[in-house]
Amino acid sequence: MSTVDQAAVTRVKDAVAARGNGAVLSATQPHPDTLRFVIEKNAMRAAVAGLVKELRARFLISVGTDQRPLTGDFSILHLFSLDQDHLYVLLESSVSEKDPWIESITDLVPGANWAEREFRDAIGVRPDGHPDPRRLLLADDWPEGVFPLRRDFPYNYKPPRAENVRPQMLEPPKGASVLPIGPFFPVLEEPAYWRMFVEGETVVGCDTRIFYNHRGIEKLGDSVMTYNEIPYLAERICGICGFIHSTCYCQAVEKAAGIEVPRRARYIRTIMLELERIHSHLLWLGIAGHIIGFETILMQTWRVREPVMWLCEEISGNRKTYGMNTVGGLRRNLANQIMPKLLETLGRVEKETVAIRDAVIGDTTLQARTKGVGTLTNEWAKQVCVVGPPARASGVAIDARVDHPYAAYDEIPPRIATEEAGDTWARVLVRIAELLDSIRLVRDALAAIPPGPICADIKEEIPPGRFGLSVVEAPRGEAVHFVLTGGDNRPYRWRVRAPTYPNLQAMPAMVEGANIADVPITLGSLDPCFSCTERLETIDRTTNEVRVYSGAELLEMSRRRVCPGGAR
Amino acid sequence: MTAWLFKVFLLCLLNVAVALLLAPLCEGLMRKLRAAIHSRIGPPITQPYWDLLKLLGKEDLRSTRGSVYAAMPALTLGSALLLSALIPLAGMRAPLAFAGDLIVVLYVATISGVLIMLVGFASASPYASIGSSREMMMLLSVEPILAVALTVGAFKAKTLTLGGIINWQVQNGPSISMAIGGVAFFLALQAVAGKLPFDIAEADQEIMGGSLVEQSGPRLALFRWAMWVKQLVLALLLVQVFFPWPHFGIPPVDLVTTAVKVLLVLILVAVIDVVNPRLRIDQAMGYFMRVGVSSLAALAFAVIGK
Numbered sequence: 001m002s003t004v005d006q007a008a009v010t011r012v013k014d015a016v017a018a019r020g021n022g023a024v025l026s027a028t029q030p031h032p033d034t035l036r037f038v039i040e041k042n043a044m045r046a047a048v049a050g051l052v053k054e055l056r057a058r059f060l061i062s063v064g065t066d067q068r069p070l071t072g073d074f075s076i077l078h079l080f081s082l083d084q085d086h087l088y089v090l091l092e093s094s095v096s097e098k099d100p101w102i103e104s105i106t107d108l109v110p111g112a113n114w115a116e117r118e119f120r121d122a123i124g125v126r127p128d129g130h131p132d133p134r135r136l137l138l139a140d141d142w143p144e145g146v147f148p149l150r151r152d153f154p155y156n157y158k159p160p161r162a163e164n165v166r167p168q169m170l171e172p173p174k175g176a177s178v179l180p181i182g183p184f185f186p187v188l189e190e191p192a193y194w195r196m197f198v199e200g201e202t203v204v205g206c207d208t209r210i211f212y213n214h215r216g217i218e219k220l221g222d223s224v225m226t227y228n229e230i231p232y233l234a235e236r237i238c239g240i241c242g243f244i245h246s247t248c249y250c251q252a253v254e255k256a257a258g259i260e261v262p263r264r265a266r267y268i269r270t271i272m273l274e275l276e277r278i279h280s281h282l283l284w285l286g287i288a289g290h291i292i293g294f295e296t297i298l299m300q301t302w303r304v305r306e307p308v309m310w311l312c313e314e315i316s317g318n319r320k321t322y323g324m325n326t327v328g329g330l331r332r333n334l335a336n337q338i339m340p341k342l343l344e345t346l347g348r349v350e351k352e353t354v355a356i357r358d359a360v361i362g363d364t365t366l367q368a369r370t371k372g373v374g375t376l377t378n379e380w381a382k383q384v385c386v387v388g389p390p391a392r393a394s395g396v397a398i399d400a401r402v403d404h405p406y407a408a409y410d411e412i413p414p415r416i417a418t419e420e421a422g423d424t425w426a427r428v429l430v431r432i433a434e435l436l437d438s439i440r441l442v443r444d445a446l447a448a449i450p451p452g453p454i455c456a457d458i459k460e461e462i463p464p465g466r467f468g469l470s471v472v473e474a475p476r477g478e479a480v481h482f483v484l485t486g487g488d489n490r491p492y493r494w495r496v497r498a499p500t501y502p503n504l505q506a507m508p509a510m511v512e513g514a515n516i517a518d519v520p521i522t523l524g525s526l527d528p529c530f531s532c533t534e535r536l537e538t539i540d541r542t543t544n545e546v547r548v549y550s551g552a553e554l555l556e557m558s559r560r561r562v563c564p565g566g567a568r
Numbered sequence: 569m570t571a572w573l574f575k576v577f578l579l580c581l582l583n584v585a586v587a588l589l590l591a592p593l594c595e596g597l598m599r600k601l602r603a604a605i606h607s608r609i610g611p612p613i614t615q616p617y618w619d620l621l622k623l624l625g626k627e628d629l630r631s632t633r634g635s636v637y638a639a640m641p642a643l644t645l646g647s648a649l650l651l652s653a654l655i656p657l658a659g660m661r662a663p664l665a666f667a668g669d670l671i672v673v674l675y676v677a678t679i680s681g682v683l684i685m686l687v688g689f690a691s692a693s694p695y696a697s698i699g700s701s702r703e704m705m706m707l708l709s710v711e712p713i714l715a716v717a718l719t720v721g722a723f724k725a726k727t728l729t730l731g732g733i734i735n736w737q738v739q740n741g742p743s744i745s746m747a748i749g750g751v752a753f754f755l756a757l758q759a760v761a762g763k764l765p766f767d768i769a770e771a772d773q774e775i776m777g778g779s780l781v782e783q784s785g786p787r788l789a790l791f792r793w794a795m796w797v798k799q800l801v802l803a804l805l806l807v808q809v810f811f812p813w814p815h816f817g818i819p820p821v822d823l824v825t826t827a828v829k830v831l832l833v834l835i836l837v838a839v840i841d842v843v844n845p846r847l848r849i850d851q852a853m854g855y856f857m858r859v860g861v862s863s864l865a866a867l868a869f870a871v872i873g874k
Contacts, residue, residue, distance in 0.1 A: 179694050180694070186772055201698070201701075201850075289845065292773070292845040293767065293845050293846030294845035295842070296842055299608060300606070300607060365844050365845055369847070369848065369851075515850070516774060517774050517846075517849065
């Protein structure tokens with residue numbers, strides 16, 4: 001564990017106390033790296049301003065929790081990170097049911113925009129003074145006044161039928177026309193709806209509607225599943241960085257329960273996390289090439305990537321979605337006889353990656369398409385709290401592996417790659433540098449991996465009312481999981497924030513003034529992952545029934561061109 | 569008179585049949601080459617024929633009413649085939665040479681591009697209209713280059729007939745001005761054939777196929793076919809006008825050498841296509857502006873007799 005400077009702790013406490021003006025109800029340090037302040041809701045804005053303006057704290061996410069069964073009130077929690085000081089700061093306020101609003105902090109922290117809209121949709125606490133009154137995560141036909149993350153809301157609720165609903169979208173400025181990108185679009189692997197306001201070929205603004213992929217994951221986590229089932233659900237949040245989410249969840253629970261994970265397990269987690277980064281970055285590089293029509297890069301990077309997938313399959317039994325993580329450690333050991341093969345494959349991947357890097361870096365046409373395209377300024381990157389490669393390419397040197405070390409990263413530290421330009425080219429360079437560094441990290445981890453058990457022995461039940469906050473540096477940026485432990489062997493509240501969540505919020509500024517041709521690569525350069533970002537309810541609207549279709553049924557339906565519940 | 573007409577008709581039929589039937593094969597070869605550079609096995613060389621067959625058997629859906637819109641695909645393919653009859657397969661004389669000279673060739677070569685542009689504007693889709701405006705910009709920047717390059721030949725041979733230019737080339741051998749003209753023509757060919765880095769008007773990843781986004785089934789088949797024919801015929805024009813050597817004067821032998829040269833040109837087009845990302849429309853226009861200015865050098869060389 002990294003050591004937390006006591007001076008920093010004092011500094012934060014002083015800043016919050018000074019701004020809080022007597023409204024600070026309690027200040028505690030539940031974990032060595034976490035400070036928790038409970039403050040009156042009308043002092044929240046001032047405290048946030050103090051943290052952000054004076055201490056340059058970085059906003060992570062807001063968590064709205066329905067604590068009415070416990071305290072009678074809702075609770076709104078804003079999470080911050082002081083990256084230099086390796087410290088998390090939690091600001092918590094209770095909001096009464098009769099008066100469910102809290103002052104918005106979006107004008108202080110533009111990156112809090114979606115987080116505040118999300119708790120308004122999910123538990124019904126209104127962020128007062130928020131600039132955007134539209135829904136974020138609820139479907140457009142979701143009834144008014146029904147809040148899915150409230151405790152009295154059943155996970156299998158069926159909303160009434162609604163007709164003729166449309167997403168509320170902004171009107172284009174005068175003289176501009178609309179170019180829709182999505183909800184289904186060739187370069188988006190998942191549904192997302194962007195409306196580009198264009199004048200000729202120039203983008204003058206954009207509006208977005210996402211959250212088409214809600215799967216009710218957080219709700220399932222606090223109502224149906226148990227602590228040890230959730231890692232498998234968490235792993236399915238994302239098809240690429242699944243292990244990141246299961247690790248992040250397990251770490252949050254382990255932290256809340258005070259479970260010490262064996263050293264070998266931490267090393268194996270590191271190896272798997274870095275293998276995921278390697279195959280994810282290779283995947284991204286290929287897709288970036290594909291977006292600008294450079295199919296050769298796509299084909300070659302994916303060819304190089306394939307042996308990494310085979311390795312993962314050999315280690316875990318699956319190419320993806322390994323099912324290895326559990327609270328307290330791992331379910332599956334890394335067999336020693338795989339290691340020589342791992343090293344040999346990594347050697348080949350490294351050699352071919354270097355060849356691809358040299359080809360990419362020397363390609364002038366590629367540079368013409370990426371240099372100066374989709375520029376994200378350092379200032380705006382900090383304001384919107386962008387994470388991961390997009391942040392590092394804009395000169396914001398943050399990396400969860402260094403700022404809040406987890407797994408074995410305190411013993412084998414990564415090298416942070418940064419660029420200053422903030423354009424798509426810089427993001428390409430950062431990712432290639434990280435890719436090569438990940439290969440080194442796996443080698444270092446394999447050299448230093450200790451023998452021993454891979455799972456902690458957990459005898460006691462996890463006590464309720466504790467919380468754990470964990471971050472993991474996914475290939476796309478930092479993932480955040482927050483767990484508040486509950487009674488019946490499951491979390492009371494489980495909050496997931498994927499890296500795409502803050503990164504997508506930077507998109508409008510990045511495409512403004514751009515050429516239409518540059519929009520897909522700009523979006524692609526964020527490596528967006530919509531299913532990570534979106535996690536709520538899937539309900540069949542036409543029959544009002546919760547129903548799961550098998551792949552074969554869907555295929556059959558698409559062949560017969562029959563809409564469910566309707567004749568055509 | 570009737571015998572003459574019959575002969576012209578047969579020769580035209582030969583040219584059209586060759587263009588129509590071999591164009592998908594050339595496309596198939598180019599796809600195979602792409603796949604090889606991608607480290608893929610790739611589809612069989614005959615795949616484009618199966619593609620056409622499948623598309624032709626599908627439902628005919630139209631996003632716009634009107635007989636002109638309905639006729640667009642056929643007109644586009646027709647214009648490409650007309651172009652094929654204006655260019656000699658081997659020898660000096662095109663079957664339809666009596667009907668027009670270089671200027672007609674230039675006009676006919678432009679028709680299919682213009683028709684695809686119009687069909688995009690008529691499709692009532694934002695992607696198609698952006699694709700069409702890009703198509704228009706590409707046409708405007710590429711057509712002058714084709715014109716300048718061919719004018720060099722006309723200037724040197726002091727004739728506007730294609731046969732005359734080819735004849736002059738065969739008699740006089742290579743020259744600097746015609747070499748520059750040929751290179752400029754080749755660069756323009758890359759754009760006219762809609763290959764990377766100039767497939768900007770289609771740009772699947774940006775505007776989902778551009779002008780042709782609303783086309784499907786038999787309509788799409790005809791547009792595709794037209795574009796393949798055009799790519800083959802323009803490669804033939806390039807080879808015949810700018811690189812007609814060696815010329816043996818024996819039609820079957822000349823036919824074989826021409827076929828080999830055309831294939832080489834198409835291979836080069838495919839290789840450039842596969843090793844480049846797509847340019848942006850402004851970048852492409854800037855590029856062709858420079859190519860256009862450089863091609864004027866060919867005219868200057870022609871004036872001083874080089």
